[in-house]
Amino acid sequence: xxxxxxxxxxxxxxxxxxxxxxxxxxxxxxxxxxxxxxxxxxxxxxxxxxxxxxxxxxxxxxxxxxxxxxxxxxxxxxxxxxxxxxxxxxxxxxxxxxxxxxxxxxxxxxxxxxxxxxxxxxxxxxxxxxxxxxxxxxxxxxxxxxxxxxxxxxxxxxxxxxxxxxxxxxxxxxxxxxxxxxxxxxxxxxxxxxxxxxxxxxxxxxxxxxxxxxxxxxxxxxxxxxxxxxxxxxxxxxxxxxxxxxxxxxxxxxxxxxxxxxxxxxxxxxxxxxxxxxxxxxxxxxxxxxxxxxxxxxxxxxxxxxxxxxxxxxxxxxxxxxxxxxxxxxxxxxxxxxxxxxxxxxxxxxxxxxxxxxxxxxxxxxxx
Ligand code: MRU
Numbered sequence: 001x002x003x004x005x006x007x008x009x010x011x012x013x014x015x016x017x018x019x020x021x022x023x024x025x026x027x028x029x030x031x032x033x034x035x036x037x038x039x040x041x042x043x044x045x046x047x048x049x050x051x052x053x054x055x056x057x058x059x060x061x062x063x064x065x066x067x068x069x070x071x072x073x074x075x076x077x078x079x080x081x082x083x084x085x086x087x088x089x090x091x092x093x094x095x096x097x098x099x100x101x102x103x104x105x106x107x108x109x110x111x112x113x114x115x116x117x118x119x120x121x122x123x124x125x126x127x128x129x130x131x132x133x134x135x136x137x138x139x140x141x142x143x144x145x146x147x148x149x150x151x152x153x154x155x156x157x158x159x160x161x162x163x164x165x166x167x168x169x170x171x172x173x174x175x176x177x178x179x180x181x182x183x184x185x186x187x188x189x190x191x192x193x194x195x196x197x198x199x200x201x202x203x204x205x206x207x208x209x210x211x212x213x214x215x216x217x218x219x220x221x222x223x224x225x226x227x228x229x230x231x232x233x234x235x236x237x238x239x240x241x242x243x244x245x246x247x248x249x250x251x252x253x254x255x256x257x258x259x260x261x262x263x264x265x266x267x268x269x270x271x272x273x274x275x276x277x278x279x280x281x282x283x284x285x286x287x288x289x290x291x292x293x294x295x296x297x298x299x300x301x302x303x304x305x306x307x308x309x310x311x312x313x314x315x316x317x318x319x320x321x322x323x324x325x326x327x328x329x330x331x332x333x334x335x336x337x338x339x340x341x342x343x344x345x346x347x348x349x350x351x352x353x354x355x356x357x358x359x360x361x362x363x364x365x366x367x368x
Contacts (some may be wrong), residue, residue, distance in 0.1 A: 001168045009173045020064045024051045029210035030308045040069035047089040054170020055244045056130050059095030062086045063123035066103040070119050074112040091293040092331045093244040094282040127172045133277045134174035136345035141180025148237045149189045157190040159237050164198045164255035165207035166242020176275035177242040185217045193219040200301040228264035239272045250336030250351030251288025262338040271340040288333035295330035302326045
């Protein structure tokens with residue numbers, strides 16, 4: 001996507017031909033800064049500390065983490081260590097495992113002298129595939145928005161609610177949940193997005209709002225608990241969220257708070273769609289609530305908030321009394337029965353075993 005008129009992605013290979021550039025998302029929305037990753041440990045840190053985040057981008061960064069490891073050591077031991085270090089960074093988004101397995105398949109059986117080059121080739125392909133998948137998600141999701149727009153009176157806008165950031169900052173480019181939104185906006189549909197702020201890390205307020213603003217998409221940031229109220233008053237036409245893992249049954253794991261939006265959407269007959277790139281499907285698990293590991297992060301993320309002061313400094317302040325216990329669950333699972341449909345690169349499908357296996361038979365058959 002463009003930032004101030006300049007095309008930009010979230011991850012790239014630097015002009016030196018081997019080190020990896022990323023947008024440091026911890027500085028947004030106040031500063032657009034980049035970081036350079038030169039080692040496996042720096043790539044792992046970028047994922048763990050959320051300089052980059054979002055399921056597809058975690059996968060792409062892990063892929064380049066393997067490349068950086070192989071630049072220093074092409075042995076089997078180094079490859080195993082890279083896998084172990086990267087897989088331990090964040091537990092919930094399945095794109096991480098998917099990308100690491102892809103990288104192992106691309107390099108493992110090659111002579112050591114060929115491994116690094118093969119790794120860089122596969123990592124670049126993973127990035128291009130992400131963009132192509134998300135572009136297809138945009139095309140396939142657009143008719144949902146067009147159908148709502150067609151029912152509107154002249155001048156009325158289509159209101160979409162989204163949670164967290166499943167935009168281009170969560171992917172290599174284009175984004176997942178935002179792909180149909182950008183396409184609708186670019187094709188002249190009057191569209192407006194309610195962006196949940198998404199405590200504790202505020203990806204909606206900091207990242208979704210930033211990228212929608214840069215693209216000129218009208219949007220309003222709302223406190224996390226506002227969605228139900230808006231839906232009761234007919235102010236939300238459609239919910240589109242991203243996902244970090246979808247099970248073979250169609251259960252959807254996504255940023256904490258998504259489940260509550262799905263419940264409110266069901267109670268108010270608001271369609272609830274999930275934008276799903278195929279690497280985010282985990283056919284090896286069925287029951288999302290029982291089987292998906294939910295990341296628990298530092299209490300500090302809940303107990304404090306960061307922001308820009310009036311004189312331009314970035315400060316972090318504590319908002320919870322000293323001594324209060326704090327819990328920080330990163331994700332929740334929305335049962336398939338609450339999902340109106342999955343917007344995939346192969347079309348909009350049912351959130352069900354038949355829907356997923358029918359659209360992705362080659363993945364379902366393997367059940368990794
Ligand atoms: O913890 P994060 O920021 O990596 O969480 C990822 C997300 O932004 C969302 O859960 C998103 O909807 C799925 S990634 C397209």
